[in-house]
Amino acid sequence: MIWPPLIQGTRLSPWLRARDIVLTALAWVQLGYLMRETLHLVHDYLRYPIFEFTSASPPDWAELWGRLRPFAGFVAALVLWLLFWSLVRGRQMRATAPMPQPALLALASHAAGFGLDEAALAGWREARILLVHFDAKGRVSHAEAMSVDQRA
Amino acid sequence: MEALQDFSAGLAVFCFGYPFVMAWYWMAGGLLFRLMRERHEPLPDDPPTLADYPLVSILLPCHNEEDQAEETFAALSALQYPNWEVVAINDGSKDRTAEMLDDLARRMPQVRVVHLAQNQGKSTALIVGAMAARGEILVGIDGDALLDPHALTWFVRRFLADAQLGALTGNPRIRNRATLLGRLQVGEFSSVVGLIKRAQTIYGTVFTVSGVICAFRKRALADAGWWSPAALTDDVEVTWRLQLAGWRVAFEPKALCWILMPETLKGLWRQRLRWAEGGMQSVLAATPVMLRRGAWRLLPIWGNFILSVVWAYAMVTGLALGLVSALFPQWVGEPLGFSAIPQWWGTVLALTYLLQSAISVAVDARFERGIARSLFWVIWYPLVFWLLQTATAVLGLPRALMRSNQTRGTWISPDRGVR
Numbered sequence: 001m002i003w004p005p006l007i008q009g010t011r012l013s014p015w016l017r018a019r020d021i022v023l024t025a026l027a028w029v030q031l032g033y034l035m036r037e038t039l040h041l042v043h044d045y046l047r048y049p050i051f052e053f054t055s056a057s058p059p060d061w062a063e064l065w066g067r068l069r070p071f072a073g074f075v076a077a078l079v080l081w082l083l084f085w086s087l088v089r090g091r092q093m094r095a096t097a098p099m100p101q102p103a104l105l106a107l108a109s110h111a112a113g114f115g116l117d118e119a120a121l122a123g124w125r126e127a128r129i130l131l132v133h134f135d136a137k138g139r140v141s142h143a144e145a146m147s148v149d150q151r152a
Numbered sequence: 153m154e155a156l157q158d159f160s161a162g163l164a165v166f167c168f169g170y171p172f173v174m175a176w177y178w179m180a181g182g183l184l185f186r187l188m189r190e191r192h193e194p195l196p197d198d199p200p201t202l203a204d205y206p207l208v209s210i211l212l213p214c215h216n217e218e219d220q221a222e223e224t225f226a227a228l229s230a231l232q233y234p235n236w237e238v239v240a241i242n243d244g245s246k247d248r249t250a251e252m253l254d255d256l257a258r259r260m261p262q263v264r265v266v267h268l269a270q271n272q273g274k275s276t277a278l279i280v281g282a283m284a285a286r287g288e289i290l291v292g293i294d295g296d297a298l299l300d301p302h303a304l305t306w307f308v309r310r311f312l313a314d315a316q317l318g319a320l321t322g323n324p325r326i327r328n329r330a331t332l333l334g335r336l337q338v339g340e341f342s343s344v345v346g347l348i349k350r351a352q353t354i355y356g357t358v359f360t361v362s363g364v365i366c367a368f369r370k371r372a373l374a375d376a377g378w379w380s381p382a383a384l385t386d387d388v389e390v391t392w393r394l395q396l397a398g399w400r401v402a403f404e405p406k407a408l409c410w411i412l413m414p415e416t417l418k419g420l421w422r423q424r425l426r427w428a429e430g431g432m433q434s435v436l437a438a439t440p441v442m443l444r445r446g447a448w449r450l451l452p453i454w455g456n457f458i459l460s461v462v463w464a465y466a467m468v469t470g471l472a473l474g475l476v477s478a479l480f481p482q483w484v485g486e487p488l489g490f491s492a493i494p495q496w497w498g499t500v501l502a503l504t505y506l507l508q509s510a511i512s513v514a515v516d517a518r519f520e521r522g523i524a525r526s527l528f529w530v531i532w533y534p535l536v537f538w539l540l541q542t543a544t545a546v547l548g549l550p551r552a553l554m555r556s557n558q559t560r561g562t563w564i565s566p567d568r569g570v571r
Contacts, residue, residue, distance in 0.1 A: 001226050004520070005298050005410050007569065009330020020332040027531045034499045068500075071169050075176040082177070085355040086184050093189050093354070098203045098312040104288045105371040113374060114283060124284045128257055132280055133269045138381060140280065148258045 114140060153485060160488040163470045167490070168497045170463045174456070175504045178344075179511050181351020185403075186515050188354075196406040196519055199305040204312065205235045208304050208367075209285030210293060212240045213277035217295035218247040225256050225263070227298035227410075233305050238263045241281040244271030274363075275379035275386045282370060282378065291367045293409060298327070299365070300408035307367040307407050318372030318399025319391065321349060321358060322365030322407035325520060328569030331415045332529065336537060339530035342523065343505070343512035349403040350515070352453060358401040359453045360431070363387030365409035372399040380437075384555070385430025392438040396447055408519060412569050419567025424540060428548025429555070431457065436552060464545035492539070502534035509533075 032039060044056040086093070111121035120143075124130055127145035135141045194200060210228065214221065228238055240253045240263060253265045266284050268277060282290055289311060293299055307320055326341055328334045345362075352358045363386060373379075376393035383389035391401055414420040435457050442450050473489025481487070494502055509530045516523050 001223075001230065003301075004325070005223075005227070005327055007328040007330060007412075009328070009334075012330045016331070020335075024332065024529055024531060027535055030535065031499075031502060031531060034494055034502075071172050074169070074173045078173065078177045079180045082180055082184055082351065082354055086188055089354065089356060090188060092314060093185075095313040096200075096309065099315055101312070102315050102369070102371055105374050110283065110370070110374065113378075114279075116283075121283060125286050127284070128264050129254065130264075130266045130284055131269060132266060134272060134276075138272060138276065140283075148254070151254050151257075 116140070156484075156488065157486055160470070160473055163466050163473070164490055164497070167463065167466050167470050168501060170459055172501055172504055175501075175508050178347040178351050179508050181354055182347035182511060182515050184354055185350035190405065190515075190518075193406065196300065196306070196408055197302055199232075199302045199309065199406075202305065202309055202312065205233065206289060206308065207287035208233065208236045208289045208291055208308060209282075209287035210236060210238045210291045210299070210304075211278055211281040211285065212238055212293060212295060213243055213274050213281065214240055214245060214249050214253065214295040215243045215271070215274075215277075216245045216247045217249050218245075218252055220296040221249060221252045221256070224293075224295060224298060225260065227301075228262075229260060230301050231299065231304060232301040233308075236262060236304060237286060239266060239281045239285050240264070241266045241268065241277040243268050243274070243277040273381055275381045275383055275389075278379050278386065279381075282373065285370070288370050289367060290370055290373070292363065292365070294364045294411070296412050297324075297364050298410040300410070303365070303407040303409060306404055310402070310404050311367070311369065314400070314402075316400045317402055318369055318376070318394045318397070319361055319401045320367045320404045320407065321361035321391075321401065322367070322409050323403075323405045323519060324362050324364050324409050324411045326413050327410045328412050328415055330569065332532070333417070333420060334413060334415045334569055335526060335529040336532050337413050338523070339509055339513075339526040340533060340537070342516045342526065343509040343530065343533075346405070346516055347508065347512050350405070353403040355452060356400060356402075357395055357450050357453050358391060358403065359457065360385070360388040360391045360434075361401060364411050365407060367404075367407070368394075369399075372397070375399065383430065384426060384433055384552075388431050388434040389437070392434055392450070395450055396438060396441050396445060405519065414567035415569040416567050421540065421544070423567075424544040425547060425551075428544040429551045432461070432548045432552035433555060461545055461549055464542045467542050468546055494535075505534040506530065 041053070041056050041059060044053055045051060047054075107121055108118045111118045123145055124143060128148050129146040129151045131144045131146065133141045133143065212224070217224070225238075238260075240256070242250050242253055242265060250267060253263075253267075257263045257265045264284065266280055268280065272280075278292065289308060291299075291304060291307060303322060307322070310320055311317055323346070324341065326334065326338045329338060349358060366387065368390075372394055373390070375397040376390065376399070377397075378390075379386045380389045380393075394401055414423050435454065438450075439454070441447070442454060470489045471492055474487075474491050475489070477484045477488040478491070490498075506527075509527060513524050513527055
């Protein structure tokens, strides 16, 4: 098996591939069109004489900041919240050394939760193949354990 | 009319503000997780030696998987973990799945098969599989998912290092990239799913494990009451149950699994609608328990989910107002609502999303070579794809409210993409 097992759709028509690429390129062009004023500003700023606006007027930074400031406040508060939790949970998140584990789920307790006795559930776990039956309410009624050869 | 203008302005602020603020939050969370957890970690295909290798039971619920089973088991036979078994649960398949699984059990000593006499749904299949499983650590994958050879080692390492962890969610990577929809979802899974899970792991509660690749302690599942047979999205439901029972859930990005996603609009629509409805159903079921038990640490993910649904309705209202305003300007006077074609605010949102995608690709580069190529396709997300997400969220609420608690979750034959 080739790994990673990517499926690149080799049987897909080249026309469909070309259509997807052209459509996506057009989507980028649309974004560029929506941003045409910003792109013009950037172009003007970066061409000779570099780092000067010659044909475009510089953006009104105060106005832009005024629009985004309320949202920036929320962003700052949430990032501080994340930083707080990253400090609280830092050790836990970085932990790689083994530690004492919680007690395993006891077979008897697992069986009792589904109205089975311990021996029956132990039998389930020995079986290579199991056929499970249900009652009308969707509860397990009984199960038949089989070996691989029996099933064949 | 003035009140309507104020309402429309408030709507516009919320519709821009919520995704804008959250995008920065996810970016910060993704970068912090990278800095704190991932920076010094080995690469996914180079796991360290563990002090112990407890038995891991892989639960593999199958329903009509005859086309996929051979490939799924071929990947399992390449697992690089010394102590594992597969419990394949055949949930009343109508095709040759039963015979194929029996044959695999003959050929592979680690394979055990549970046949359900009648079709019961995925949750019941998982419950019965867990009963038959010998291991304390259960790993759930789908019948069409290919588990990475080292995924079990990464899961076990994390459980051994944190006794409070009840479940881990792995890192699903999309296999099928033949079409625009497939390629678009590669970027989406990195930039949305991956970053959100990283941020949520930092504050310690996760909205959902990925049902296609997740791991549990059996004891934690017993405390949580196992999976709910009525759940439409068993993974969301069980994640909330586990956290309500006091267990923690976290993201393990190195536990990789290669999955198939829909590559038709119909298939994608059905999948996303089921996710939206199932998410809503699970949150509605968890809300009274959360309030009764005072499980306030779940409040941030609860609040974010509610806000995301309110946002979807706000978007539809804003777009409807914008349409009425454009068609009948004499009725409304000053323009109301907004257009689906991005203006200044929409363009800022689109750029923010593209930045989020670029950051996610940088974070994910260690898991998948060439992931940067997905950036070309993500442009569809801010321009069009969000409309699908919004529509499914809007429809998901009434469908979840009308769904009976007694209705069992059923298998949906998925669109598995183009080969």
